[in-house]
Amino acid sequence: MLQNIPLYDICSLSDINQDDILISRFAPYLDTHKNLFTTHRHSFYHLVLFTAGGGTHSIDFENFEVKPGQIYFMIPGQVHSWAFEGFTDGYIINFSASFIQSFLLQHGYLESFSFFSGNLADAVINLPDQTYKAIKPLFEAILAEAATPALSAGDMVRLLMLQIFILVNRVGVASVLNGNASYNQTLIKSFKNLIEHHYTDVRLPKDYAAMLYITPNHLNAVCKDIMGISAGELIRNRILLEAKRMLINQKLSISEISLKLNFSDNSYFTKFFKKLENITPEEFRKKLINDHGK
Structure with a gap:
């Protein structure tokens, strides 16, 4: 019987003592955290870019079809579950608000992106091919920085994440006609x-x-x-x-x-x-x- 929906923080999902960010390829993340298939909540921001797979994922009781080239964003507190079909892969980044905000002077910068508003119509995006091809190498670069941290690796990760946010945001802005x-x-x-x-x-x-x-x-x-x-x-x-x-x-x-x-x-x-x-x-x-x- 479901007694209480789990609320996960980044520490509970990471093998290392890290409470600001978790970066991983999606397939191994799923293998490690099979408990995340059932309904749960996060205390952090969460984004996934699918590169392979099918099935569905649910955010706040609304179901979405999984597609390669789809990116989705979640804010703290939203309810989430997965129901994948076959091998599913991609990239996942879990991060705290302070991880980005500590790098910026502009308060509430994340909220300026519509996909971090909590509105599901803006949070699940099937990327145009051009945007997908532009941001996939950025995820690879983030993984590389996380795997072999160099000088100012955290700041480099932040810069790469901001590039992803801005490029994805342009997809939505392009639909505003006047x-x-x-x-x-x-x-x-x-x-x-x-x-x-x-x-x-x-x-x-x-x-x-x-x-x-x-x-x-x-x-x-x-x-x-x-x-x-x-x-x-x-x-x-x-x-x-x-x-x-x-x-x-x-x-x-x-x-x-x-x-x-x-x-x-x-x-x-x-x-x-x-x-x-x-x-x-x-x-x-x-x-x-x-x-x-x-």
């Missing part, structure tokens, strides 16, 4: 950042609109144009995601989860969850336990 779209994308990003910080205590779109110095109608129109859903749905979806993450933890009762998410009572929380997910929180938890036991 200045208005760029402004709306920035607005959505700011809205999502506000939701991330306030979803337990601020529930109404009009309150977020006030924080953004725009009208509620403007906010809703931009959300529908860019995301295809209303501002209210974005807020509710974030609350639902956190509820799902908490429901994995068997040590938390439904009432405790309801309280942590700032619902007035357990009944209201259950109605909220069932309206969005079509099952009750208890049923969702039982399904997770059954799936985990397969």
Whole structure:
């Protein structure tokens, strides 16, 4: 029975005393950490570039098909599992926020990349051939630096990682066609950042609109144009995601989860969850336990 979803830090996954970064080819990493196939969470940033393999991987309860040339990014706290088919390989880098931030003066630099926002639509990217061919040697260079550290090896790894981030980010930026779209994308990003910080205590779109110095109608129109859903749905979806993450933890009762998410009572929380997910929180938890036991 699933008692509590594991939360891994870098130290628990490394053979050496290293709590800032772990770099590896993917196949040997999988052989060493077979426990990571089942649902788990990370306390660190995590990225994988697939060079071979098939099957699926799941991030925050959404499944993605594994493809060579696909890169995905995860932020601390997200829920994750793998279901590979056949031999799977690539590159993996696990790193702490401080590993990169210690190298930069700009606070929050990682969050400037859309794939580190926690939005799954931006976090799993099937790379164009040109980008894939450009970043694969960078991963090889990172592995080489890790295998035989030279003077300022850590800084070289940071530089190579930043090159990867910038090149991958250009794939997304290239899809922005005009200045208005760029402004709306920035607005959505700011809205999502506000939701991330306030979803337990601020529930109404009009309150977020006030924080953004725009009208509620403007906010809703931009959300529908860019995301295809209303501002209210974005807020509710974030609350639902956190509820799902908490429901994995068997040590938390439904009432405790309801309280942590700032619902007035357990009944209201259950109605909220069932309206969005079509099952009750208890049923969702039982399904997770059954799936985990397969």
